[in-house]
Amino acid sequence: xxxxxxxxxxxxxxxxxxxxxxxxxxxxxxxxxxxxxxxxxxxxxxxxxxxxxxxxxxxxxxxxxxxxxxxxxxxxxxxxxxxxxxxxxxxxxxxxxxxxxxxxxxxxxxxxxxxxxxxxxxxxxxxxxxxxxxxxxxxxxxxxxxxxxxxxxxxxxxxxxxxxxxxxxxxxxxxxxxxxxxxxxxxxxxxxxxxxxxxxxxxxxxxxxxxxxxxxxxxxxxxxxxxxxxxx
Numbered sequence: 001x002x003x004x005x006x007x008x009x010x011x012x013x014x015x016x017x018x019x020x021x022x023x024x025x026x027x028x029x030x031x032x033x034x035x036x037x038x039x040x041x042x043x044x045x046x047x048x049x050x051x052x053x054x055x056x057x058x059x060x061x062x063x064x065x066x067x068x069x070x071x072x073x074x075x076x077x078x079x080x081x082x083x084x085x086x087x088x089x090x091x092x093x094x095x096x097x098x099x100x101x102x103x104x105x106x107x108x109x110x111x112x113x114x115x116x117x118x119x120x121x122x123x124x125x126x127x128x129x130x131x132x133x134x135x136x137x138x139x140x141x142x143x144x145x146x147x148x149x150x151x152x153x154x155x156x157x158x159x160x161x162x163x164x165x166x167x168x169x170x171x172x173x174x175x176x177x178x179x180x181x182x183x184x185x186x187x188x189x190x191x192x193x194x195x196x197x198x199x200x201x202x203x204x205x206x207x208x209x210x211x212x213x214x215x216x217x218x219x220x221x222x223x224x225x226x227x228x229x230x231x232x
Contacts, residue, residue: 034136046224083232099156108132
């Protein structure tokens with residue numbers, strides 16, 4: 001699906017409003033652009049509560065957006081901030097997080113910068129404070145499989161694990177509580193696949209459908225993150 005013009009405009013306006021950043025770089029696909037758009041919204045939401053400082057710009061002052069996945073790599077740009085509780089946090093994207101059993105890519109995330117919580121170049125689920133899955137599609141039928149995968153991903157990142165009877169290994173369970181904000185974010189309008197939204201809501205995975213510029217859904221998404229992050 002081609003990126004909507006209003007998404008591109010929103011990204012351009014975001015960067016032009018920040019004097020420390022002249023432009024974006026490393027953007028390849030429309031999926032990357034939608035992820036960057038959601039990243040921008042998350043930055044705006046957090047900025048209502050905290051002062052965010054950009055790190056790792058390139059020599060020309062460009063924000064190097066990470067378009068792949070992997071470990072924490074400070075060759076790419078990110079934001080950091082201090083919470084009300086004195087903890088240091090980072091807003092990053094495209095980071096692999098170790099769950100109870102597997103590693104999982106998180107499109108947009110906030111991490112507690114605390115080694116005792118599992119923060120490292122190869123971070124664990126314990127240090128997650130926000131995890132967003134970003135999906136840009138023209139066909140809403142594609143979301144069914146993606147929603148199922150998101151449920152499995154979140155179960156392995158849950159706060160408490162189950163000890164399996166056969167091997168004493170720890171496995172995640174989505175019915176346990178989470179210590180982080182999580183959401184499935186997509187451009188697909190909220191009135192098209194209510195069944196998928198209900199499926200995700202049943203597991204408190206906060207579906208955010210129809211997230212596009214100048215919409216109620218965009219404002220609601222920002223408000224939710226602002227409200228949740230007040231406890232940090």
